[in-house]
Amino acid sequence: MHAIFYGVFLQAELILGINRIKPYGEILLQLQSNFLTFEGTAGFKMIRRKFKSVLIIAFMIVIVISTIKTNIDNTSKTNRFVKQNLYSQTVLISKSVIERFDHEVDCRRIIEGDELEIAYALEVLRNGDYNCSSNDDVRNNAQNCERFLKMFNFNRFTISKEEIDFPIAFSLLVHKDAVQMEILLRAIYRPHNVYCIHIDRKSNSSLHDAMTAVTKCLPNVFIASKLEDVIYASYSRLQADINCMQDLLNYTDVKWEYLINLPAQEYPLKTNLEMVKILKLFNGTNSIESVYDTATHYRVNETYKVNLKTLKVESTKQRKPPPPHNMTVGKGSAYGAFSRRFVEFALNDERAQDLLKWTEDTYSPDEFFWATLAINKHLGTPGIQYNALGFPDRKLWITTSTTWQSPGPGVNCHGRYVRDICIFGLRDLQKLVSEKEFFANKFYHDYQPYALKCMEEWIFNKSATGNNLPTDLFYYRLALNST
Structure with a gap:
C-alpha cells in the first residue's frame, strides 16, 4: 500500500x-x-x-x-x-557538421596559414586541369530551379528570428561574370532579404540570360528596372546604384532596415546573423567612408566626359564650379552600409539631388557622392556620427576591406594587383578571416580559385554552426562609443 x-x-x-x-x-x-x-x-x-x-x-x-x-x-x-518553415526554401543544418567543399585541398589548413598546404594547392593549380564555369553553365543550371537551388546550397540555411525581423537589402553590380555573381549571391542569400542586380547594359547576352535565369529561381532577387551602360569612373557607375536603390525603396514586400551595395567581386567576411547583430548595434548609423582629401580634388575641380571612341573618362581641362549649397567635397568608397533613412534622404532630398546632378561631369562620382553627403554636417544627413574634429568617424567604416597597392616595405597583397587593388590569393585568407569589415574586395573566381572556394567553405560552415555562439561585438561597441 x-x-x-x-x-x-x-x-x-x-x-x-x-x-x-x-x-x-x-x-x-x-x-x-x-x-x-x-x-x-x-x-x-x-x-x-x-x-x-x-x-x-x-x-x-x-x-x-x-x-x-x-x-x-x-x-x-x-x-x-x-x-x-516560414520559408519553404529553409532547411536547418546540423550544428555539429563541418562540411568540406573541396576534397583536393584542406581549406582549414590553408586558412590557418599552413605553408605546406598552400604550396600544395598552388602546385595542384599549376599542374591540374581546373575547369572554371561559364555564363552559359550558370544559365543552364538555373533552367531547372530545383536542381539549381540544391546544387548551390540556396535552400540550406540557419536563420534566426532575429535575422527575419531585421531584413537587409543588397544592391549588386555585375558587368561580365555570372559565375562570380552567383558565388557572391549564394553566400549572402536569405529568403527574407531582398536583392537588386544591376547588369551592365552593354554586357554580352550570355550574362543577361544567366542572371535572368537565376532571378526566376529566387523570388526575392530581381534585375534593376533600368540598366546603364557602365563605364569605369563615369557617372553611369553611380547611376547604376541609384537605380537599384530606387527599386529597393519601391519594393514593398520587404521592409528592409539597411542597404549594402556591392560589386560581384566582393565576398563576405561576416555571416548574415553577424551583420544583423552589428547593424542593430549601429541603430541607424551608416558605415560610410568620408575624408577630406585635397589630393583628389583634381577629379572635381575640372569637368570630365566619356570619350566615345575609347570609352574612357577624360578631362576637358575646363574649370568646374564649386558644389551647391556651400558643400565641402568628401572622398570615400563607392560602397557602404546605408540606413533606410539615409537612402531616402539621398534619393529624395532636394539638396542631395542637386549634388547628384553636380557630380555628373566629375571623375568617379561614386567615390564622392556618399562621402560628400556625410561630411557636410549642416545638411543634417541621417545616420552620420562625427568625431571631435567634426568629420565622419573613420572607425565606423566597416563595410569593405580593400588592400591598395602602396610603396614601401612589406607585402600587403599575396595575390596580384589590378588597378592598384589586391586580387586576393591563398596566402591572404589567414588575415582576411580576422578582419572586422563585412566584405573583402576583391576576388576573381578564376585566379587561384581555391582561395574563393576555401572562403565559400569557411563562410558556409560559420553560418551553419555560428547561430548558437555569441557574436563578438566588442570592437563595434568601442567604435560607436569612442567619439
Missing part, C-alpha cells in the same frame, strides 16, 4: 515537476498517514473503501493533467515547426 501512494506521487511529479504537484502530493501523503493510523482498527474496512475512491480520483487527476500537458507540448512543437 505504501508503494501505491509513492507510485501516484512520483508519476505526478515526473509529469509536472515537484513544485507544481506539491499540493497533490501533500494530499496523498496525508491520506497515507491517516491510513496507517487506523490500520487494524474496526473501521479499517470502511476507511479502505473510502481510500480506494480517493485513490481512483487521484489517478484520474494525474491522467487528465498528463493529457493536457501532452497537448500543450504537441501544440508547442507544431508552432515551432510552422515558425521554422
Whole structure:
C-alpha cells in the first residue's frame, strides 16, 4: 500500500515537476498517514473503501493533467515547426557538421596559414586541369530551379528570428561574370532579404540570360528596372546604384532596415546573423567612408566626359564650379552600409539631388557622392556620427576591406594587383578571416580559385554552426562609443 501512494506521487511529479504537484502530493501523503493510523482498527474496512475512491480520483487527476500537458507540448512543437518553415526554401543544418567543399585541398589548413598546404594547392593549380564555369553553365543550371537551388546550397540555411525581423537589402553590380555573381549571391542569400542586380547594359547576352535565369529561381532577387551602360569612373557607375536603390525603396514586400551595395567581386567576411547583430548595434548609423582629401580634388575641380571612341573618362581641362549649397567635397568608397533613412534622404532630398546632378561631369562620382553627403554636417544627413574634429568617424567604416597597392616595405597583397587593388590569393585568407569589415574586395573566381572556394567553405560552415555562439561585438561597441 505504501508503494501505491509513492507510485501516484512520483508519476505526478515526473509529469509536472515537484513544485507544481506539491499540493497533490501533500494530499496523498496525508491520506497515507491517516491510513496507517487506523490500520487494524474496526473501521479499517470502511476507511479502505473510502481510500480506494480517493485513490481512483487521484489517478484520474494525474491522467487528465498528463493529457493536457501532452497537448500543450504537441501544440508547442507544431508552432515551432510552422515558425521554422516560414520559408519553404529553409532547411536547418546540423550544428555539429563541418562540411568540406573541396576534397583536393584542406581549406582549414590553408586558412590557418599552413605553408605546406598552400604550396600544395598552388602546385595542384599549376599542374591540374581546373575547369572554371561559364555564363552559359550558370544559365543552364538555373533552367531547372530545383536542381539549381540544391546544387548551390540556396535552400540550406540557419536563420534566426532575429535575422527575419531585421531584413537587409543588397544592391549588386555585375558587368561580365555570372559565375562570380552567383558565388557572391549564394553566400549572402536569405529568403527574407531582398536583392537588386544591376547588369551592365552593354554586357554580352550570355550574362543577361544567366542572371535572368537565376532571378526566376529566387523570388526575392530581381534585375534593376533600368540598366546603364557602365563605364569605369563615369557617372553611369553611380547611376547604376541609384537605380537599384530606387527599386529597393519601391519594393514593398520587404521592409528592409539597411542597404549594402556591392560589386560581384566582393565576398563576405561576416555571416548574415553577424551583420544583423552589428547593424542593430549601429541603430541607424551608416558605415560610410568620408575624408577630406585635397589630393583628389583634381577629379572635381575640372569637368570630365566619356570619350566615345575609347570609352574612357577624360578631362576637358575646363574649370568646374564649386558644389551647391556651400558643400565641402568628401572622398570615400563607392560602397557602404546605408540606413533606410539615409537612402531616402539621398534619393529624395532636394539638396542631395542637386549634388547628384553636380557630380555628373566629375571623375568617379561614386567615390564622392556618399562621402560628400556625410561630411557636410549642416545638411543634417541621417545616420552620420562625427568625431571631435567634426568629420565622419573613420572607425565606423566597416563595410569593405580593400588592400591598395602602396610603396614601401612589406607585402600587403599575396595575390596580384589590378588597378592598384589586391586580387586576393591563398596566402591572404589567414588575415582576411580576422578582419572586422563585412566584405573583402576583391576576388576573381578564376585566379587561384581555391582561395574563393576555401572562403565559400569557411563562410558556409560559420553560418551553419555560428547561430548558437555569441557574436563578438566588442570592437563595434568601442567604435560607436569612442567619439
